[in-house]
Amino acid sequence: MKQTESFAYSNLLGRSKEVALLNSVSSHLHWDQQTYIPASAGYYRAAQISSISTLAHQRWTDQEVGEWLKVVENEEITDVAAAANAREWRRSYDRAVKLPDRLVEETARETSLAHEVWFNARNASDFSVFAPCLRRLLSLSLDHADCWGYEESPYDALIESYEQGGRERDLSVLFDSLAPELSGLVLAGEAASGSGGLPEGCYPKHAQAAFNEEVARAFGFDFSAGRVDTAAHPFCTTLGPKDIRLTTRYDETDFTSSLLGVLHEAGHGLYEQGLPENDFGLPSGTAVSLGIHESQSRLWENHIGRSLEFWQKWFPVAVVHFPQLKQSTPEAIFRHVNRVQRSWIRVEADEVTYDLHIILRFRIERALITKELRVEDLPAAWNAEFERLFGMKVPDDAKGCLQDVHWSGASFGYFPTYTLGNLNAASLFACASKEIHGLEENLRDGFYAPLLSWLRNSVHRHGSIFSPGELMERATGNPVSSRAYIAHLQKKVLALATL
Amino acid sequence: MKQTESFAYSNLLGRSKEVALLNSVSSHLHWDQQTYIPASAGYYRAAQISSISTLAHQRWTDQEVGEWLKVVENEEITDVAAAANAREWRRSYDRAVKLPDRLVEETARETSLAHEVWFNARNASDFSVFAPCLRRLLSLSLDHADCWGYEESPYDALIESYEQGGRERDLSVLFDSLAPELSGLVLAGEAASGSGGLPEGCYPKHAQAAFNEEVARAFGFDFSAGRVDTAAHPFCTTLGPKDIRLTTRYDETDFTSSLLGVLHEAGHGLYEQGLPENDFGLPSGTAVSLGIHESQSRLWENHIGRSLEFWQKWFPVAVVHFPQLKQSTPEAIFRHVNRVQRSWIRVEADEVTYDLHIILRFRIERALITKELRVEDLPAAWNAEFERLFGMKVPDDAKGCLQDVHWSGASFGYFPTYTLGNLNAASLFACASKEIHGLEENLRDGFYAPLLSWLRNSVHRHGSIFSPGELMERATGNPVSSRAYIAHLQKKVLALATL
Numbered sequence: 001m002k003q004t005e006s007f008a009y010s011n012l013l014g015r016s017k018e019v020a021l022l023n024s025v026s027s028h029l030h031w032d033q034q035t036y037i038p039a040s041a042g043y044y045r046a047a048q049i050s051s052i053s054t055l056a057h058q059r060w061t062d063q064e065v066g067e068w069l070k071v072v073e074n075e076e077i078t079d080v081a082a083a084a085n086a087r088e089w090r091r092s093y094d095r096a097v098k099l100p101d102r103l104v105e106e107t108a109r110e111t112s113l114a115h116e117v118w119f120n121a122r123n124a125s126d127f128s129v130f131a132p133c134l135r136r137l138l139s140l141s142l143d144h145a146d147c148w149g150y151e152e153s154p155y156d157a158l159i160e161s162y163e164q165g166g167r168e169r170d171l172s173v174l175f176d177s178l179a180p181e182l183s184g185l186v187l188a189g190e191a192a193s194g195s196g197g198l199p200e201g202c203y204p205k206h207a208q209a210a211f212n213e214e215v216a217r218a219f220g221f222d223f224s225a226g227r228v229d230t231a232a233h234p235f236c237t238t239l240g241p242k243d244i245r246l247t248t249r250y251d252e253t254d255f256t257s258s259l260l261g262v263l264h265e266a267g268h269g270l271y272e273q274g275l276p277e278n279d280f281g282l283p284s285g286t287a288v289s290l291g292i293h294e295s296q297s298r299l300w301e302n303h304i305g306r307s308l309e310f311w312q313k314w315f316p317v318a319v320v321h322f323p324q325l326k327q328s329t330p331e332a333i334f335r336h337v338n339r340v341q342r343s344w345i346r347v348e349a350d351e352v353t354y355d356l357h358i359i360l361r362f363r364i365e366r367a368l369i370t371k372e373l374r375v376e377d378l379p380a381a382w383n384a385e386f387e388r389l390f391g392m393k394v395p396d397d398a399k400g401c402l403q404d405v406h407w408s409g410a411s412f413g414y415f416p417t418y419t420l421g422n423l424n425a426a427s428l429f430a431c432a433s434k435e436i437h438g439l440e441e442n443l444r445d446g447f448y449a450p451l452l453s454w455l456r457n458s459v460h461r462h463g464s465i466f467s468p469g470e471l472m473e474r475a476t477g478n479p480v481s482s483r484a485y486i487a488h489l490q491k492k493v494l495a496l497a498t499l
Numbered sequence: 500m501k502q503t504e505s506f507a508y509s510n511l512l513g514r515s516k517e518v519a520l521l522n523s524v525s526s527h528l529h530w531d532q533q534t535y536i537p538a539s540a541g542y543y544r545a546a547q548i549s550s551i552s553t554l555a556h557q558r559w560t561d562q563e564v565g566e567w568l569k570v571v572e573n574e575e576i577t578d579v580a581a582a583a584n585a586r587e588w589r590r591s592y593d594r595a596v597k598l599p600d601r602l603v604e605e606t607a608r609e610t611s612l613a614h615e616v617w618f619n620a621r622n623a624s625d626f627s628v629f630a631p632c633l634r635r636l637l638s639l640s641l642d643h644a645d646c647w648g649y650e651e652s653p654y655d656a657l658i659e660s661y662e663q664g665g666r667e668r669d670l671s672v673l674f675d676s677l678a679p680e681l682s683g684l685v686l687a688g689e690a691a692s693g694s695g696g697l698p699e700g701c702y703p704k705h706a707q708a709a710f711n712e713e714v715a716r717a718f719g720f721d722f723s724a725g726r727v728d729t730a731a732h733p734f735c736t737t738l739g740p741k742d743i744r745l746t747t748r749y750d751e752t753d754f755t756s757s758l759l760g761v762l763h764e765a766g767h768g769l770y771e772q773g774l775p776e777n778d779f780g781l782p783s784g785t786a787v788s789l790g791i792h793e794s795q796s797r798l799w800e801n802h803i804g805r806s807l808e809f810w811q812k813w814f815p816v817a818v819v820h821f822p823q824l825k826q827s828t829p830e831a832i833f834r835h836v837n838r839v840q841r842s843w844i845r846v847e848a849d850e851v852t853y854d855l856h857i858i859l860r861f862r863i864e865r866a867l868i869t870k871e872l873r874v875e876d877l878p879a880a881w882n883a884e885f886e887r888l889f890g891m892k893v894p895d896d897a898k899g900c901l902q903d904v905h906w907s908g909a910s911f912g913y914f915p916t917y918t919l920g921n922l923n924a925a926s927l928f929a930c931a932s933k934e935i936h937g938l939e940e941n942l943r944d945g946f947y948a949p950l951l952s953w954l955r956n957s958v959h960r961h962g963s964i965f966s967p968g969e970l971m972e973r974a975t976g977n978p979v980s981s982r983a984y985i986a987h988l989q990k991k992v993l994a995l996a997t998l
Contacts (some may be wrong), residue, residue, distance in 0.1 A: 018550075025524060025547055028531065036535075037742070039723040044739035051517075137914055224538040240547070243540035280543075328599075430817075 005168075009082065010070035012089055015280065022056035028239045030254050034231040036248060050108070057104075061096045069093060081284040084465040088283035092163075098147045107140050111409050118408035125398035127379045130408070135411045138368055145369075155369045158413035162290040163420060165467050168366055171416050175359045176420075179389060182356055185489050186390075188354045189340030192497035195336045201324040203255040209218045211255065212248065212262040215314060219300060221246075221266045221453040222273055234261045235266035241280035244269045251391030254336050255322055260305050265398055267300035268293055270452065274460025276413060283464040290351020290414070292459065292468050295428060299336045299455075302351050302422075303429040303488070305442065308334045308495065313446040331499055338492060342390050344399040352489055355422060356389045361404070361415040424472055426457065426485035431476040502615055503952055506579065507570035512781065519780030523553035527738045533730040534746060556603075560595045568592060570852050583613060583964040587782030590663075591811045593691070606639050610908050617907035624897035626878045629907070634874045636909040637867055644868075654868045658914035661789040662919060664966050667865055670915050674858045677795040677918070677981050678888065680929055681855055684988050685889075688839030688851045691996035695834045698822040702754040709746065710754065710820045711761040714813060718799060719951040720745075720765045721772055733760045735767035735796075740779035743768045754821055755836050759804050766799035769951065773959025782963040789913070791922020791958065791967050794927060798954075801850050801921075802928040802987070803942065807833045807994065812945040830998055837991060843898040851988055854921060855888045860903070860914040923971055925984035927957065929977040 014135055029049045037045060069090055077083040120131035121130035145154035152169060152482040159166035210229070217223060224242075231247035238244055251257045279285025287293050304310055311330035318333075321327045326331075340350050346357040360440040364382055367373035373381055382401035383394040406414055432454045433439050442450055458475035472480045536544060550741045568589055569897055576582040613632040620629035644653035651668060658665035708727070716722060723741075730746035737743055745764035750756045770786055770876075778784025786792050803809055810829035817832075818824045839849050845856035863881055866872035881900035882893040893899040905913055931953045932938050941949055957974035971979045 021547060021550055024543075025528065025551060028528065028547075029524065032531070034526065036726065037727050040721075041724065041739050041742035044523075044741060048520060048527075048739070052524060222539075225540065227535065227537050229535070240543035242542050242543060243537055257518070447891055 002089050006072065006075055009075070009086070011068045012065065012072060013085070015059060015062075015068075016085070016089065016283075019056050019283035022052055022059065024239055025119055026052045026056065027237050030422065031237050031239060034233065034235070035229045042276055046112075051483045057096065057272040057325045060093065065089075065093055066097070071128050080461075081279070081282075081465055084463075085283045088464050090259050095160075096257060098149075098356055099144065100147070103140065103143055103147065107137075107144075107410060108204060109122050110136055110140060114408040114410075115405070118402070118405065122398050122402040124401065125396045127397045127402060130402060131378075132349055134378075134479045137407065138375065138412075141369065141412050143310040147462055153366075154369060155160075155366050155413060158369065159416065160413075162411075162414050162417050163468060165469055166288055166291070166413070166420070168417065171362060172366070174482065175362055175416075176421070176487075178355060179359050181482070181486050182352070182359075183389065183490075185486075186340060186342060186356070189384065189489075189493045189496060190342065191349075192493055193339045193341065194335065196332060198254055198256070198333070198336055199324040199327045199377045200253075201322075202252050205252060207321040208250055208255045208258045211318060212259050213303075214317065215259065216246075216262055216266040216269075218446055219263070219266055219270065219304070219448050221269050226269055228262060234265055236265040237274070241275075241277045243286075244272045246430070255318070255331070260301055260337065263305040264297040264301035267297035270300065270455070271296040271460055274452075274456045276461060279463060285463045288462070288464040288471060289465070290417035291420030291424055292471060295424030295457065296459070298421050298425040299429055303425060304448070304451075305333075306327055306337050306351065306492075307443065308499075309440065309443040312444055313336075335499065338496060340390055340493070344386075344392070344394060353390075354495065355419045358415050358419040360385050360389055362419075364401070365407070365412050365415065375484075420468075420485075423480050423482055424468075426488045427472060427476050427478070427480050428455070430484040430487070432458075505571065505574055507567040508574070508585070510567045510762065511571060512584070514558060514561075514567075515584070515782075516780035518555045518559045521551055521558065523738055524650075525551045525555065530736050530738060530744050531721065532727045533732065533734065541626075545611070555717070555800075556595065559592065561676050564588075564592055565596065569800075576778065579782075580778070580964055583962075584782045586994060587785075587963050591782075594647055594659075597648075598643065599646070602639065602642055602646065605931070606636075606643075606909060609635055609639060610658050613909075614904070615908040617901070621901040622900065624895045625814075626896040626901055629901060630874050630877075633877075633906060635876065636906065640909050640911050652865075652869060654865055654912060656844060657868065658915065658927045659707070659912050661910075661916050663788055664968055665790070665912070665915065665919070670861060671865070674861055674915075674918070677854065677985075678858050680787060680981075681988075682888065684985075684992055685839060685841060685852050685855070688849075688988075688992045689841065690994055691898065692838045692840065693834065693995075695764065696907065697738075697753055697755070697829060697832070697835055698823040698826045699752075699950075700821075701751050702821050704749045704751060706820040707754045708751055710817060711758050713802075714758065715745075715761055715765040715768075716764070718765055718769065718803070718947050719943055720768050725768055727761060727764075733764055733987050735764040735771070737771045737986045740774075740776045740784075745992055754817070755832070759800055762804040763796040763800035764780075765777055766796035769799065769954070770795040770959055773951075773955045774962055775960060778962060787899045787963040787965070787970060788805075788967040789916035790919030790923055791970060793916055794923030795954065795958065797920050797924040798928055802924060803947075803950075805833075805836050805850065806942065806989075807998075808939065808942040830941045832994065833998065837903065837995060838908065839992070839995070841891055843885075843893060844902055846902075853991065854918045857918040859888055861918075863900070864906070864911050864914065889964050922979050922981055923967075925987045926971060926975050926977070926979050927954070929983040929986070931957075 016442050019182055026049055029052065030047060033042070033045050033049075049094055069086070069409045073090070077086060110133070114137055117133045121127065141158060142154055145157035148157040150157040152167070155168040156166070159168070162340050189454070213223070213228060216228070226244035226246065228246045228248060230249060232249060236244065236246050246262060246269050248258045248261040248265065263492050271293060275287065308330070311333045315325070315330040315333060338351065340352045342353055343349060346354070349357055360382070364373065364378065367381070368375065368378070379397055379401050386392065386394050386400065432451055436442070436450050439451060442448070459471065462471060466474060469479065528544060528972070530543050532541070532548075546824060570583070571585050572589070576585060586971060598715065609632070616632045617629050618658065625710070639658060644656035647656040647659065649656040651666070654667040655665070712727060715727070725743035725744045725745065727747060731748060733745075735743065735745050735746050745761060745768050747757045747760040747764065763886060769983070770792060774786065775784045785955070796951055807829065808955055810832045814824070814829040814832060837850065839851045841852050845853070848856055859881070862884055863872065863877065866880070867874070878896055878900050885891065885893050885899065896988055931950060935949050935953055941947070958970065961970060965973060968978065
């Protein structure tokens with residue numbers, strides 16, 4: 001039976017698109033909440049978002065969706081995309097209906113409460129303020145894991161929300177082998193980095209915006225189907241198949257901060273713009289996982305935006321926007337954006353130290369979820385692990401275990417996807433470098449179309465048809481390892497040492 | 500029985516707020532469509548809006564709403580706001596359920612189609628392109644009128660959408676007496692206006708935005724519950740009880756254009772910000788009609804923003820933003836923003852000629868709806884009536900009967916509310932001037948709080964508790980007439996002649 005002729009499949013397709021439309025409206029309300037909303041409008045906005053989200057949830061967990069799924073699963077599905085859609089619908093339907101309403105509501109209430117508590121605790125640098133919230137959120141997360149089910153570790157059930165097939169055991173092995181290699185590179189990188197910096201003077205916001213847009217456009221980001229706005233916490237969100245919104249923030253003493261932020265978000269945006277438009281709202285038209293999404297942002301940010309070729313191309317353009325740069329050189333900017341320097345704060349970390357921050361968080365949250373670590377012992381465990389990884393003492397909780405928002409949102413299992421993104425990015429870029437004839441020259445010329453085509457073809461167009469692991473293997477010919485990533489970082493450190 | 504104890508009343512209250520929330524989400528999607536949306540995102544946005552609007556419509560036309568209404572109507576209602584809510588819910592429920600789905604859908608389709616056809620017809624200045632659309636829209640509008648019912652004229656049923664209690668017969672009498680008085684004032688005003696103008700040079704957009712915000716803030720517009728953005732067609736929209744969005748557009752050769760636009764929209768916004776917040780989504784917390792809404796915008800735009808006192812206060816501030824104004828004077832700016840000059844285009848018209856444009860449109864659309872005028876004869880009728888009112892020939896349809904968007908949206912009955920707004924504004928301002936001790940001095944000092952309080956108390960806080968006519972009579976002690984308005988225009992023309 002052809003899938004287009006199946007009544008149940010058509011119903012699922014319609015419902016999936018309907019739910020995606022409602023979710024896109026929700027995303028729109030969120031986007032405005034982070035960009036333009038007046039100060040006093042937050043309370044009603046929360047009600048608007050919750051109302052539309054509830055509607056979307058109800059439409060998807062409707063009993064008839066389960067009935068259609070059963071029918072479709074008894075049909076012979078020959079079309080690859082249709083088979084993937086049926087598989088992913090089942091996955092998301094099961095995960096949604098397995099949670100009792102009480103748990104969903106309580107989690108929504110607790111996380112919304114916890115956000116403010118965390119914010120105050122961080123400002124006061126006092127973990128004890130946040131500890132009771134964290135205890136409740138951990139307990140709710142374990143309830144989630146129990147509802148969803150798992151084979152080895154409750155942490156596996158939680159990772160599934162962000163990275164299908166991600167497993168605690170595999171991540172532990174991966175990170176245990178990565179940590180010592182990174183530690184060595186950090187020391188070499190710091191030694192090679194020197195001091196340096198940008199010429200002083202104001203880098204005006206409007207000039208930064210113009211320059212950022214010029215580069216993002218050159219990468220291939222379609223501004224007729226997207227835009228860039230200002231937000232305190234940069235993000236990329238999809239409000240429709242032709243409506244991808246990026247945000248950034250500006251530091252008028254350093255134009256590279258907003259630039260690299262925009263290139264990162266544009267990487268996410270290029271993935272979204274490369275998904276099959278007609279499949280918007282279906283798994284076959286949806287990004288597959290956070291680890292794959294992050295590979296796209298990191299690739300454009302780090303492998304392109306932090307490369308010497310990039311600055312050889314764009315330095316003369318940057319000088320037009322920021323005349324004080326005449327006192328600098330492409331090589332000096334390259335050193336500036338690649339400076340290796342251990343520090344306490346993840347979001348300010350350089351490329352080489354970044355994953356040590358992730359490994360730290362993975363080890364801590366894994367131990368919390370498996371109850372090897374008690375909440376009251378978290379700060380001590382964090383500080384000890386930080387010192388092991390970074391060789392530095394943590395001065396206080398604000399610069400330590402309270403710095404990130406994620407746990408206040410009960411997002412346990414999210415952090416590892418940042419490092420998976422880095423590994424995926426390096427593997428993809430290494431493969432693209434082999435397969436695209438003259439890529440290095442392209443990049444020196446600022447001609448990004450061949451690279452974007454390669455990513456479109458290898459990653460974007462497949463939506464969620466393949467699992468993250470399958471997708472990477474099809475794209476690169478090999479399962480993902482840390483080899484390409486370590487090689488990339490070694491090359492970077494070598495360049496810093498010899499330039 | 501107290502209304503708070505009635506089950507049916509509580510249900511209606513909840514449903515009314517739920518529908519208002521959905522409509523506020525729709526408004527949000529519309530707002531973005533006019534301000535920030537990327538060029539290619541329009542198609543999906545239309546689907547988002549239509550989906551949320553349909554949902555709101557379904558929730559309000561649900562059979563149980565009708566049943567609750569019947570119950571409530573058999574209860575004794577002592578509370579004034581509750582009684583008004585029951586009355587207005589009935590009105591809006593009846594108007595909604597009386598339309599068959601087919602008619603609603605066909606009208607949505609035809610108007611969305613007609614907009615593009617009108618746009619092209621206007622660009623080509625060729626009415627014949629738009630005529631077939633207009634015929635269909637008139638026929639659909641007559642179907643609406645038949646479904647809704649009316650006593651004298653189908654036009655009455657259409658006006659009800661914008662101005663409860665508005666009647667063709669009353670408007671005809673009013674406009675027939677107004678027209679000759681206005682024509683006389685136009686000639687006197689033109690003779691008194693002279694040439695004049697602003698000093699040349701650029702009035703930068705960002706300086707205009709800063710100045711506009713300073714003035715709107717002084718009026719009392721709360722920027723923690725609202726903001727100003729840029730749009731091709733200025734408007735004010737409510738996205739929540741603490742979220743009122745204004746838009747404007749900028750002409751860098753004339754800062755008064757965006758300023759008066761913002762003051763107009765801020766007038767709408769002050770009304771919305773003055774509605775009882777706890778009644779958001781209920782008739783008792785909703786603006787009562789377009790004629791009352793427009794009275795608030797016109798009052799702040801024309802009675803304040805175009806007064807000599809205003810420019811005596813704000814000229815020195817404007818000079819700081821636009822140094823070239825040093826060559827000018829408050830009196831010269833007053834002349835500039837009040838210059839009387841007949842022209843073809845309504846949206847560019849000055850205060851004195853403006854209502855002649857409305858009277859023209861009222862006469863034409865009234866005749867179309869009552870079938871006294873055939874669509875194919877519209878341009879000739881327009882041109883003849885224009886010459887009668889303005890003493891000028893119309894050069895082409897683009898500058899004539901194709902200039903406005905309204906008819907392409909089937910908004911027959913909307914135009915008269917502009918002039919009703921002018922009459923209401925003048926009556927309210929005349930009364931406020933009598934009742935507020937020292938108002939003229941307040942206005943010279945830029946101290947607007949007493950005037951805003953008076954409007955809050957007389958108009959804003961009442962929501963839709965009273966009909967527009969009752970509200971005006973309670974506020975001013977008299978039924979609305981054109982007396983105060985004509986006196987205001989005479990005073991303006993006299994000032995131009997003698998200053």
